[in-house]
Amino acid sequence: MSEVKSILLTGVGGQGVLTASEILSDALIDEGYDVKKAEVHGMSQRGGSVNSHLRYGEKVYSPLIEEGSADLIFSFEVLETIRFSKFLKENGKLVVNNMKIIPNSVYFSDVKYPKNPDKILKEVFKDNIYLFDAFKIAKDIGNAKFANVVMLGAISKIMGISDRSMEKAIENRVPPKTIEGNLKAFRQGKELV
Amino acid sequence: MKKLLSGNEAVARGFYEAGGHVATAYPGTPSTEILENMPQYGEDVYSQWSPNEKVALEVGIGSSFGGARTLVAMKHVGVNVAADPLLTLTYSGVKGGFVLVSSDDPGMHSSQNEQDNRFYAKFAKMPLLEPSDSQEAKDFVARALKISEEYDTPVMLRLTTRISHTKTLVELKEREEHNDLLGFEKNPPKYVMVPANGRKRHPIVEERTKKLKDLAENIDINKAEYNDKSIGIITSSIAYQYVKEVFPEASVLKLGMAFPFPINKVKEFAEKVEKLYVVEELEPFMEEMIKAEGIEVTGKDIIPRCGELNPKIIKNAVNKNKNEIKENKFEDVKTPIRPPVLCPGCPHRGVFYTLNKLNTVVTGDIGCYTLGVQKPLDAMDSTIAMGASIGVNIGLEKALGKEFSRKSVAVIGDSTFLHSGTTGLMDAVYNKGTNTIIILDNRITAMTGRQDNPSTGYTLMEEETKEVDFEKLAKAIGVERVKIVDSYDLNELKEVISNEIDKEEVSVIITKRPCMLIRRREYDIKTYRVDEDKCINCGLCLKVGCPAVIKNDDETKAKIVESMCTGCSVCAQVCPQDAIKLVK
Numbered sequence: 001m002s003e004v005k006s007i008l009l010t011g012v013g014g015q016g017v018l019t020a021s022e023i024l025s026d027a028l029i030d031e032g033y034d035v036k037k038a039e040v041h042g043m044s045q046r047g048g049s050v051n052s053h054l055r056y057g058e059k060v061y062s063p064l065i066e067e068g069s070a071d072l073i074f075s076f077e078v079l080e081t082i083r084f085s086k087f088l089k090e091n092g093k094l095v096v097n098n099m100k101i102i103p104n105s106v107y108f109s110d111v112k113y114p115k116n117p118d119k120i121l122k123e124v125f126k127d128n129i130y131l132f133d134a135f136k137i138a139k140d141i142g143n144a145k146f147a148n149v150v151m152l153g154a155i156s157k158i159m160g161i162s163d164r165s166m167e168k169a170i171e172n173r174v175p176p177k178t179i180e181g182n183l184k185a186f187r188q189g190k191e192l193v
Numbered sequence: 194m195k196k197l198l199s200g201n202e203a204v205a206r207g208f209y210e211a212g213g214h215v216a217t218a219y220p221g222t223p224s225t226e227i228l229e230n231m232p233q234y235g236e237d238v239y240s241q242w243s244p245n246e247k248v249a250l251e252v253g254i255g256s257s258f259g260g261a262r263t264l265v266a267m268k269h270v271g272v273n274v275a276a277d278p279l280l281t282l283t284y285s286g287v288k289g290g291f292v293l294v295s296s297d298d299p300g301m302h303s304s305q306n307e308q309d310n311r312f313y314a315k316f317a318k319m320p321l322l323e324p325s326d327s328q329e330a331k332d333f334v335a336r337a338l339k340i341s342e343e344y345d346t347p348v349m350l351r352l353t354t355r356i357s358h359t360k361t362l363v364e365l366k367e368r369e370e371h372n373d374l375l376g377f378e379k380n381p382p383k384y385v386m387v388p389a390n391g392r393k394r395h396p397i398v399e400e401r402t403k404k405l406k407d408l409a410e411n412i413d414i415n416k417a418e419y420n421d422k423s424i425g426i427i428t429s430s431i432a433y434q435y436v437k438e439v440f441p442e443a444s445v446l447k448l449g450m451a452f453p454f455p456i457n458k459v460k461e462f463a464e465k466v467e468k469l470y471v472v473e474e475l476e477p478f479m480e481e482m483i484k485a486e487g488i489e490v491t492g493k494d495i496i497p498r499c500g501e502l503n504p505k506i507i508k509n510a511v512n513k514n515k516n517e518i519k520e521n522k523f524e525d526v527k528t529p530i531r532p533p534v535l536c537p538g539c540p541h542r543g544v545f546y547t548l549n550k551l552n553t554v555v556t557g558d559i560g561c562y563t564l565g566v567q568k569p570l571d572a573m574d575s576t577i578a579m580g581a582s583i584g585v586n587i588g589l590e591k592a593l594g595k596e597f598s599r600k601s602v603a604v605i606g607d608s609t610f611l612h613s614g615t616t617g618l619m620d621a622v623y624n625k626g627t628n629t630i631i632i633l634d635n636r637i638t639a640m641t642g643r644q645d646n647p648s649t650g651y652t653l654m655e656e657e658t659k660e661v662d663f664e665k666l667a668k669a670i671g672v673e674r675v676k677i678v679d680s681y682d683l684n685e686l687k688e689v690i691s692n693e694i695d696k697e698e699v700s701v702i703i704t705k706r707p708c709m710l711i712r713r714r715e716y717d718i719k720t721y722r723v724d725e726d727k728c729i730n731c732g733l734c735l736k737v738g739c740p741a742v743i744k745n746d747d748e749t750k751a752k753i754v755e756s757m758c759t760g761c762s763v764c765a766q767v768c769p770q771d772a773i774k775l776v777k
Binding site: 012013025026029034035036037038039040047048049060061062063064066067079080082083085086102103104105106107108109111112113114117120124 | 195197223302303326354355358359360361362434435437438439503504505521522523526527528529530531532533534536537568569732735738739740742743744
């Protein structure tokens, strides 16, 4: 329990990055860890690049994850995954929603959205990356809004967070009517890794 | 009970627990959530947004003179606005405990500069407390109030973005009432700062600073943690956490109260360690005071003065490592930038699109609309400080003549106009300017996360209230030409703006549409879709800079992401082929 673990969450403003980070934090506190979570908000309610640094262990000092030291990257969008992959440690894992959100900047500069970003990621990270269409999986369960919880299922299994703590955290953070669907999404997510 | 709280949430909680009575602020990142978290304690704590930081601080002064425990919060640059009353409040002193929370923004995540407000504590002669996590943020509020009452002084609680916006575990306690000081007693020698009284107060302030220095020497939040004595590091705030992360074996002197500066404690620490460092974010605030005593210390020679610190910067600086360049796994992959942008349906979009088309010089201001500087809108030419758009516009006209104002406008948001734009408008009218001023009225203080202001009809504590009428206000100031425009109507915007710019007198144009993200607004969201048969891929719709408007996969047609579209119709209005249609 003494070793400090780091999870970097990344995505685009409006995708629910910060809410997912809250659920993970709740579960980790329930597991008895010291938790620190750093994010920057203020600018950009929608559409900007967003990330959240989450660190846990017996005693955490710095809330910030250093480059090359994240145990896991939890990403909601593929371009942001590439942008922030420098934070991952050697042989760290990535859980990525295979979704592209094209920023308007590509139409007014020479830098274009990378072609086949999912293939590029797969080539570099091989077995360490779990890349899936969380929206499709969530839709099949009944609601695209469960996508983030599908991903949380995968992450909790990789990080070894107990189902009890995760389920409790999800129940506390989602609208009461959607608890059942979200828990189903969570279990589905665990099957993916 | 332990709870994961941001530093800002912890400050609000700390004020509630410490028996706080009155809290005021003007929103500003990274300080905003302090007051946003106050109404939950509304049965015990009165809280409000003021129109600007100066008024917030003055309301705080009155509250403290009435014996109430008082908190006033603002971002670092907000203290500049409030500096006038602050630097005399430190002469008058307080009655009820007074804590000024200054939330600084090293790294300028959401600010126009990265000034170090610790110097304000020294300048104003007030004690400075700096927490290093949320638990301390909460505890230090109670400390600050107690010190304030005991020493008859306001106290600065200085946070930074990483303290304000980092969540760490906090032990919650019950509220403790402190009502014994409530009530106003006349005391002109203390509260009326005419020169004769000010002259008597100044020596009292100097005497107080000496006593506070004794406190800083002995207070338990200035603490030496001795370990390996070959390295000793003096540090404070978030830098303490970084130092502990990268040098767990080093001896550390953590200063929770760095002004007045506990120089004897520093000397004692310096004598016990071999090599002494001072690690602080931004300016060499502590370093200068250490060196003034002739103590040898390494600080800003190796620790950067610009930007925020992180563990790696500190580790490399102390170990004299070069910043190793990590192998880039995606060498051949370029990543396009994804900066903050105006949201889909943002009412500012059409205004900036029009200003760009009219090729105007735009003196800008501070709010979401500052994003109008970015491509493709590309329609902002100056941004300095809250309210500055109008003064700068007047200055350009005075320097370059009335002709200049025939191609120039000032833009300012509703909340920013009320914060400090009205005086600029008076200047324009009074000094016979011919400026055109656009008030971008989106019915909220949007940039900081949608806070109410005197024009929205609601208070912080969710009560209905009166609304400022911008049209009447402008007319009362003496503006004869006041026009109101629908922000989504591009034709009307173009016509009115071109027309008003041409007039050789002051014009005020109020562009009206609520922010898309206002909680109370009733949503009637329509969406638009591209008719691919009609689209000729000219790219004009992309030039409105909306996140919902992109190209299709093979980049042969425009495409609207329907899940993001809010139906503002601005892209449809610019389409020359009439190819963007409302989804029925």
